[in-house]
Amino acid sequence: MLVKGRIVDVDSGMGIEGVLVSNGEEVVRTGHEGCYKLRADPGIHRFIFITVPEGYRPLESFFISAEKWGSGRIDFRLVPAPERLKTPFTVAHVTDTHLGRISPEWLLEDLERISREAEADLVIASGDLTSRGEPEQLKLLSEIIKGLEIPVFPLFGGHDGNAERRAGRLGETFTRNWERWIGPAYYSFDWGGHHFILYPSEDHFFSPEDQRMKKNWLPP
Numbered sequence: 338m339l340v341k342g343r344i345v346d347v348d349s350g351m352g353i354e355g356v357l358v359s360n361g362e363e364v365v366r367t368g369h370e371g372c373y374k375l376r377a378d379p380g381i382h383r384f385i386f387i388t389v390p391e392g393y394r395p396l397e398s399f400f401i402s403a404e405k406w407g408s409g410r411i412d413f414r415l416v417p418a419p420e421r422l423k424t425p426f427t428v429a430h431v432t433d434t435h436l437g438r439i440s441p442e443w444l445l446e447d448l449e450r451i452s453r454e455a456e457a458d459l460v461i462a463s464g465d466l467t468s469r470g471e472p473e474q475l476k477l478l479s480e481i482i483k484g485l486e487i488p489v490f491p492l493f494g495g496h497d498g499n500a501e502r503r504a505g506r507l508g509e510t511f512t513r514n515w516e517r518w519i520g521p522a523y524y525s526f527d528w529g530g531h532h533f534i535l536y537p538s539e540d541h542f543f544s545p546e547d548q549r550m551k552k553n554w555l556p557p
Contacts, residue, residue, distance in 0.1 A: 338378070340385055342411040344371040347396055353415065357388035361521065362550035379403040381546070384521045385411050391527040394418040394488070400520050420458065426529045429457035435496065437468035441477045445484065452487040459528065460487055464494020464537065470511075471500045475518035482519075492535040493522040498542045510544040523551060 344356045344367050352371020357364050360375055360382035367373045377385060386400035393415040401411055429451050436444055452460060462482075467474035475497070482489045498511035505511060512522040522543075525534045536555055540548050 389526045392422045426458040429460045432463045433465040435468040460489045463492045465496040470497040479518045511542045
């Protein structure tokens with residue numbers, strides 16, 4: 338199907354040109370008045386997502402899953418966020434939190450303390466954020482991230498797909514629980530003059546078809 342849409346600045350009502358839009362395989366840029374066109378197959382591509390440009394944050398979300406594509410019209414609304422233009426800025430990095438081995442309360446307290454004491458502007462949380470990737474663990478992780486004042490950008494890691502891998506078969510994709518509760522397994526965003534790419538290297542958690550799409554999205 339052909340997906341069409343527009344990226345809009347909520348405050349001004351104007352379209353935003355030059356924003357990257359992707360189906361997880363191909364990437365296009367918005368043109369005049371923030372409009373884009375992108376071919377996508379809901380049987381193959383599980384998301385349409387954007388690279389949120391610096392100086393903005395999404396009003397709702399930066400991605401829309403395939404079951405919500407409807408007629409193929411997908412708009413994204415962005416809110417001006419001047420703090421995301423700030424230079425220099427501070428990034429806090431956490432990894433291997435293994436929620437499930439530690440309590441949600443402990444993880445929430447640690448993230449709040451890190452953001453406070455580091456005076457961070459954003460947090461990159463890079464993989465193995467849950468101990469097994471069970472739906473209950475990923476649901477809790479999603480709730481914790483959404484409950485924080487500081488923006489947290491999570492990245493899929495192997496532990497976050499282990500429950501699926503142990504129950505599945507070789508050659509399948511084991512990121513479905515992550516995608517249901519967190520979002521795309523790989524994506525990018527802009528902040529303060531820098532382009533961030535969150536991209537898992539554990540290809541054995543992806544089917545051959547998903548590995549191909551992943552490599553098309555970010556060629557070696």
